[in-house]
Amino acid sequence: MLQVKDIEVRAGARLLLSPVSFQVIPGDRIGLVGRNGAGKTTLTRILSGESQPAAGTVNRTGQLGYLPQDPRSGDPEQIARDRILGARGLDQAIRRMRRTEETMASADGAERDEAMSAYTRAEAAFLAAGGYAAESEAARIASNLGLPDRVLGQPLKTLSGGQRRRIELARILFSDADTLLLDEPTNHLDADSIVWLRSYLQGFAGGLIIISHDTALLEAVVNKVFHLDANRSEMDVYSMDWKRYLLQRETDEKRRKRELVNAERKAAQLMAQADKMRAKATKAVAAQNMAKRAERLLAGVEGERAVDQVAKIRFPDPAPSGKTPVRGFELSKSYGSLEVFTAVDLAVDRGSKVVILGLNGAGKTTMLRVLYGIEEPTAGRVELGHGARVGYYAQEHETLDVDRSVLANMVSASPNLNDTDVRKVLGSFLFTGDDVDKPARVLSGGEKTRLSLAMLVVSAANVLLLDEPTNNLDPASRAEVLSALRTYAGAVVLVTHDPGAVEALHPDRVLVLPDGVEDLWSEDYADLIDLA
Incomplete structure (x- = not known):
């Protein structure tokens, strides 16, 4: 349970939320809503204990499970299955059991007897933590979130950002937490997994606070709504369902x-x-x-409330380029023995629109990183044509320097613009006043998205590599991004789970991974978008 008393939320000197008190008890399923930048993510960080409020207190009782927008937890060398099982301590017990089994198989006499005793102790700890039933439960949760056994057997460092996030979601759901704080839990989930998650959360007996722009999820799950009004810096509480x-x-x-x-x-x-x-x-x-x-x-009367501002996203006319600004020849990528894709050919012509589809883990994000030059292909090569200027939007915002300010990140994207012009562009993306001096690490997912898109706008790129550009955006901002995609005259290579983004792009061609099949776009491929 959470007991919140008179907490005040600030981002630097800017007031996000005036002092507010509330509680979260078992059975509460709360939708935390408001425009990007209203303070939703900042509030959940405070509730989880990762940050401190400017004033007030948060009292936590019972176990709490927190899914941030960009989870980076876990040892990169850790096996994905162990990361999930570790939520109940099962991973350590299983490792001790496996070690003692190996010792029993090779030892004899007193050493074997000691190993058998150690195995008995390890098995007792395993059974006390839930045993084989709990292990089966973890596997069932992972499967429903689109994580097959082959993924669960891989080290975390080999997984895509979407797979890592689903591992963290599975870990939290498996943890038996009394209270869940979930920030955009449907990001990177396919349609079947989203349906399963809705059902799971509907039956969750503990307390829940969920941030989501998936209105179908909110409609199915929440029985209370906390609305953060960014214009008033206040929270309105509605003890009712979404409709x-x-x-x-x-x-x-x-x-x-x-x-x-x-x-x-x-x-x-x-x-x-x-x-x-x-x-x-x-x-x-x-x-x-x-x-x-x-x-x-x-x-004595409040009158009409101010309408939320919306970022004005427009990509300028791209710099001129040759006929084919980006080309990939026989591209292959492996991580050790794990083969992601093999011998993929791709030509991105001037002004063309390409969508990359494939199941989670098929290498979509890796392909964009290879095309941009962040990662080297295991085999093959990428060639940039005459005048090519490539811009990359990373779904995990890796292109942002989180230790530098919003303004410094923008200047680095376009060193030819003067300070006034940079601030003008930032203002159109809703970064004004002291906001431009905030370090990028304190931004919410939606704010990082806006900053990353602003950096693309000033880069004058003629090829955009976009990896899930509509994630974490409120409906109004998402509409702006889709409108900008419709009118952009340069080339685009898009990875997305969002059917609306594909519709806005109006793609010419599709690349299906991991097989590397390149084809003209047709509506026959539309059914693959939700599965991507």
């Missing part, structure tokens, strides 16, 4: 508008009467009192 919340917000806005109109009409009448009375000296005091009544009447 009723949407209706209530609309009703409240109409009521506020009606109350303001009525108050303004009555205040105008009072002021007109006061103006008439001021003409007579004997009624000057009464006129002053009447004017004060009009002021109090207007002060």
